[in-house]
Amino acid sequence: MEHPAITSRKNPLARAAAALGSSAQARREQRRFLCEGARLCEDAALSGVEIESCFFTARARRKYAAYLKSVLAASPEAWQVEEPVAALLSSTKTPQGVFCVCKWPHILQEGVIGFAPRAACLVLEDIQDPGNLGTILRTAEALGVRQVFLLGDCCDPLSPKALRASMGAVFRAGLAREGSAAHLAGLLHSHGYETHAAVPDPGARPVADIDFTKGCHAVFIGNEGNGLRPETAALCRGRVTIPMAGRAESLNAAAAATILLWEMERGKGARGSG
Amino acid sequence: MEHPAITSRKNPLARAAAALGSSAQARREQRRFLCEGARLCEDAALSGVEIESCFFTARARRKYAAYLKSVLAASPEAWQVEEPVAALLSSTKTPQGVFCVCKWPHILQEGVIGFAPRAACLVLEDIQDPGNLGTILRTAEALGVRQVFLLGDCCDPLSPKALRASMGAVFRAGLAREGSAAHLAGLLHSHGYETHAAVPDPGARPVADIDFTKGCHAVFIGNEGNGLRPETAALCRGRVTIPMAGRAESLNAAAAATILLWEMERGKGARGSG
Numbered sequence: 216m217e218h219p220a221i222t223s224r225k226n227p228l229a230r231a232a233a234a235l236g237s238s239a240q241a242r243r244e245q246r247r248f249l250c251e252g253a254r255l256c257e258d259a260a261l262s263g264v265e266i267e268s269c270f271f272t273a274r275a276r277r278k279y280a281a282y283l284k285s286v287l288a289a290s291p292e293a294w295q296v297e298e299p300v301a302a303l304l305s306s307t308k309t310p311q312g313v314f315c316v317c318k319w320p321h322i323l324q325e326g327v328i329g330f331a332p333r334a335a336c337l338v339l340e341d342i343q344d345p346g347n348l349g350t351i352l353r354t355a356e357a358l359g360v361r362q363v364f365l366l367g368d369c370c371d372p373l374s375p376k377a378l379r380a381s382m383g384a385v386f387r388a389g390l391a392r393e394g395s396a397a398h399l400a401g402l403l404h405s406h407g408y409e410t411h412a413a414v415p416d417p418g419a420r421p422v423a424d425i426d427f428t429k430g431c432h433a434v435f436i437g438n439e440g441n442g443l444r445p446e447t448a449a450l451c452r453g454r455v456t457i458p459m460a461g462r463a464e465s466l467n468a469a470a471a472a473t474i475l476l477w478e479m480e481r482g483k484g485a486r487g488s489g
Numbered sequence: 490m491e492h493p494a495i496t497s498r499k500n501p502l503a504r505a506a507a508a509l510g511s512s513a514q515a516r517r518e519q520r521r522f523l524c525e526g527a528r529l530c531e532d533a534a535l536s537g538v539e540i541e542s543c544f545f546t547a548r549a550r551r552k553y554a555a556y557l558k559s560v561l562a563a564s565p566e567a568w569q570v571e572e573p574v575a576a577l578l579s580s581t582k583t584p585q586g587v588f589c590v591c592k593w594p595h596i597l598q599e600g601v602i603g604f605a606p607r608a609a610c611l612v613l614e615d616i617q618d619p620g621n622l623g624t625i626l627r628t629a630e631a632l633g634v635r636q637v638f639l640l641g642d643c644c645d646p647l648s649p650k651a652l653r654a655s656m657g658a659v660f661r662a663g664l665a666r667e668g669s670a671a672h673l674a675g676l677l678h679s680h681g682y683e684t685h686a687a688v689p690d691p692g693a694r695p696v697a698d699i700d701f702t703k704g705c706h707a708v709f710i711g712n713e714g715n716g717l718r719p720e721t722a723a724l725c726r727g728r729v730t731i732p733m734a735g736r737a738e739s740l741n742a743a744a745a746a747t748i749l750l751w752e753m754e755r756g757k758g759a760r761g762s763g
Contacts, residue, residue, distance in 0.1 A: 467656075473744045474751050477748050
């Protein structure tokens, strides 16, 4: 099948797609995002993300034919683009040359909370680094925590860097933005959740002492440098910490989240009997 | 106290220091490395790293006076440098303007194995990304695993990116390069260690099933993409895995290492009684 070509970096479709990659505001206003990379675009298609259009270079079409197949099948429109156009769309130094414009998932609209009662929840507040956010979503998926709420000034999970670090977990996460910590905490409590504020305080409860196999639990994790806002931590009924051997605050945000997520699921089913 | 100035990017001292930042070969040949950043340089000084010389900008001297104090006290020579010289030395876009040339730690010379019997060991093989290596060293320190061996083609822990990600843990880690996996495994076994190859194989032993509180343990972790070399995995007496809920291989290397390190120390002393 022949696809129409885009040869100029001034092409309005290419420019609109590039804006979705570079601007969180453009993503928010247009309710679309740009997905880059053969594997990530395939992941979007296979995960049921609504793809609107696809852009690929001639080189990518040969090299990534297997990935492109499901992407092209899911995309109502597709363009073959020249390398300089791919460079415009790309957020990496060496673009693979595969891109999709996708519809912003419904779930990321504020106020839409679709949470499955009794499943473990992760609440992230003010996470600033898209690499951290993506990595945490990837780890949450791998370990089986499927509900993640974004509070406060979390960075955009649909930015190119967050998408890349998430390895597509963003597409499959039960992800919701929530404006009010008090509203979310109230909702969790009314559904019988135990809420835990993760704090770097040796006086809080060591995470390994909490029996996450009983009841249902939500762990709140805050900003990389400053932790949870005090008023958010105060909304939680418990405080949990990771005891450390070295100097205080010596785990990075993603490592701390990894340990908390691991402990939330550790004792359950397939996680082993230890 | 007045310090001599370096105003030109052609100054041979500045050029030699810059080479230590940009070239692993220069570090190896000169047995020195370059440390950048006010806090990291202070960390080097306070951790007993042998500092040979210090470079700082006038701006840094005002802004980071508290950090510079211990650095200058530990450094036999110090130069005030112009901003363009700082840009030459820096591996970041916005340099703080504080740098030290330090002696390569004795421990990183191959064949020097100074390991404390009965303490947990981490063995890393072919870790390619300096950010991953630094993060893993930082996490190991935070969780109390103090002996780390580097096997095969691990990247340089003294590169600017690894140092930065380690938040100074490189300076304090019991770190040793070892050329032969067979020699290291033999040594560990002769000292009574149980050796575990970390593998993404659901048939291996789930990590939570291993009682790390009994005996002493060494966990071997391999390359980000390819895992351990088969011949290295075969040297280990056991195989350990992290059971995953999502798709296979969906944890990144640093997250997997975090979970393994956490489990190695989880049941011990201060880690909580759970």
